[in-house]
Amino acid sequence: MFAALFVFALGVQAQKATVIINADQGEHTINKNIYGHFAEHLGRCIYDGIYVGDSSAIPNTEGVRTDIIDALIELKVPVLRWPGGCFADTYHWMDGIGDRADRPSIVNQWWGGTTEDNSFGTHDFLNLCERINAEPYLAGNVGSGQVKELADWVQYVNHTGGSPMSDLRIEHGRTEPWNVKYWGVGNEMWGCGGNMAPEFYANLFRQYSTFMTDWSNSDGLYRIASGANGADYNWTEVLMRDIPKPLIQGVALHSYSVIDWGKKGPAKDFSEELYFATMKSALFMEELVTKHIAIMDKYDPEQKVDLIVDEWGGWYDAPESQTMGVLYQQNTMRDAMIAGATLNIFNNHADRIKMANLAQIVNVLQAVILTNEEKLVLTPTYHVMRMYNVHQDATLLPMELTTADYEYKGEKLPAVSGSASVDSEGVMHISLVNIDSKESQAVSLKLLGTNSKKMSGEILASDKLQDYNSFENGTVISPKSFKGFKKKGDEWTVTLPPFSVVVLEVK
Structure with missing residues (x-):
């Protein structure tokens, strides 16, 4: 046809x-991490999506679906963010290490109140990143955690040996550190991360960032502040003004292509009116990044702090039959338009935007992969991002x-x-x-x-x-x-x- x-x-x-x-x-490099992705403990993204367990009849590698591994290698995923999202600020990483039989369960209070058994944890995620040749981006718990908890996580994954946390990692079967570079210091601190004022969060960021000691990266940890919700330019202003530059390497921005948060419209059977409104929202990304960058330039004319758009994509209403917090949606040619137009915007701002993370990688929101039991399908968004991966680390013209x-x-x-x-x-x-x-x-x-x-x-x-x-x-x-x-x-x-x-x- x-x-x-x-x-x-x-x-x-x-x-x-x-x-x-x-x-x-050409002057600026299009950082490959602009083509990054996001995997949250939400709906069927992790469990029954990426992770099926090593006893599953679905072919897997240590519980991770082999077909997903193959598809993500083909996509050339450069960086993957985990475990959230809102989930990150209720996640305690030590619950997800050690013998799976001994791990405590957790209630996912943000996404449907489901109970998770913590069978997918730090080792599973970081090993997945190694298999697909992606840099891991760990989002730390600031909302309900403690400074020591995040500092210990850094030590656990990055210290070579001879420290309490590295010894614990070795005890759990991993001798060499993973050398994780990218760290989110909280998530959406203006909302699910604690409903904080920007001044309060800026001080918290300074505290947490100070105690996140680097153990293995020669160029230091890359610490990303929880940034603005869309057009909240004051949030960016306060962070750039109040956080000393040696403590911060990136400031985040979250923006979804949504026509109305109260009535987002259907994922499949949408009208041209809804399509036009969605594309208007998607193209608003140009104005958003331009204005946030202008604020960043005001406080950081040498451009030492990067803009990180670590949540973006289309978000529609879930079918009535879908249980709370799943956020599974079909992916149409409208999503291909969102992906292509948005990636063009990011490419053209390559001087400041150094990472972006599509929400989310499997079975959630604008996913690149959908699964149903043993079946797997690649979405239009997957194909756009695969076509565009030729721009990774190329020189912008x-x-x-x-x-x-x-x-x-x-x-x-x-x-x-x-x-x-x-x-x-x-x-x-x-x-x-x-x-x-x-x-x-x-x-x-x-x-x-x-x-x-x-x-x-x-x-x-x-x-x-x-x-x-x-x-x-x-x-x-x-x-x-x-x-x-x-x-x-x-x-x-x-x-x-x-x-x-x-x-x-x-x-």
């Missing part, structure tokens, strides 16, 4: 956009973009977004997204400062915005070879079908 749609799109008059890329003016608007009932959004990079081999990649639900976009593409002449591409598109990959048919939406471009003189014309994501390679 999509092939026919694409041929039709090429044959009609498309709206026009222009893109000019200066291939010889300046892009000038003008575009027609996507219009709906008198409101307008820019139809096309993009970003570009060149990798260490000199290969250029250009990501283009057309969010317009009906109109194709003819992009006039000029590449300056390069003699590259060969272009190829990949596209993610489908017949309907509401299309998704099901457990019965997991390939309804999957990347295809893209041929919708032609060259005349020194200019390319690239035709983007409605609601499509294209990644071009230029050599």
Whole structure:
């Protein structure tokens, strides 16, 4: 079906956009950690998602699904955040180490009041990160924990040996430290982390950060402050003003593509009105990061503190049949649009944004993987992030973009977004997204400062915005070879079908 749609799109008059890329003016590196992920003890993300236990009939490696390991390796997940989220500030890490039979159970007070047996803990998570070649990002308990508890966790995972916590780790079967670099000092301290005022939290951060001694990382621990809720610019202002720079390496930001927290709308059977509103919320990320960065620059002109968008993605209403706190939702072409447009924003702010973490990796919110017993499906979001991983650690190229608007009932959004990079081999990649639900976009593409002449591409598109990959048919939406471009003189014309994501390679 999509092939026919694409041929039709090429044959009609498309709206026009222009893109000019200066291939010889790259300055900033797109940190691979922008393509990071987030795994919380929430719904079926960990238990019955990532972790099935080593006695499961589902193929697994020490209880972790083998097919998930393989899919995450293919995705090139650079960094993974755990155990939360809100769960982090009720999590006591020592409950999740040692013999599983001796571990106490915990009631997940934030997500459905379910009882968990702590069978998935620190060793399981850090070993998973090693298997998929991802950096671990541990979120510490500040809300209900103690300074010593977090300091001991750092010692447990990072001290080489001869200390109380490293000896305990060795007793539990791990001789070498994991050398964890990234640490979140609490989570959403303005909300589920304690409903704190920013001034109070800034002082707590200073205290906790002081006692988080580095044991193994030559360049020190990377401590991330719990940052603002969306457009709470005062929160960022207070943290940047009150926390001394040697104690902080990153400040977080949380923002979801939500049309109304009271009525978010369905994940699958949504109208164009809801689609437009969701994309408006997603594109608001540009204004958010620009304004937060401006505040950061005011207090940190040398840009020593990074912006970390460690929760982002689409969030919709759960079906009535879904139990409280599960947050399982289907993933459609709308989610592919959110992912592509948002990653373009992050890429284009690579001078300040050094990590982002999509919420969440399996079975929760805008997941890249969904599971149902032994079945597994890769979502449209998975495919976008896999297509975009060519930008990881590449050099951002300046892009000038003008575009027609996507219009709906008198409101307008820019139809096309993009970003570009060149990798260490000199290969250029250009990501283009057309969010317009009906109109194709003819992009006039000029590449300056390069003699590259060969272009190829990949596209993610489908017949309907509401299309998704099901457990019965997991390939309804999957990347295809893209041929919708032609060259005349020194200019390319690239035709983007409605609601499509294209990644071009230029050599």
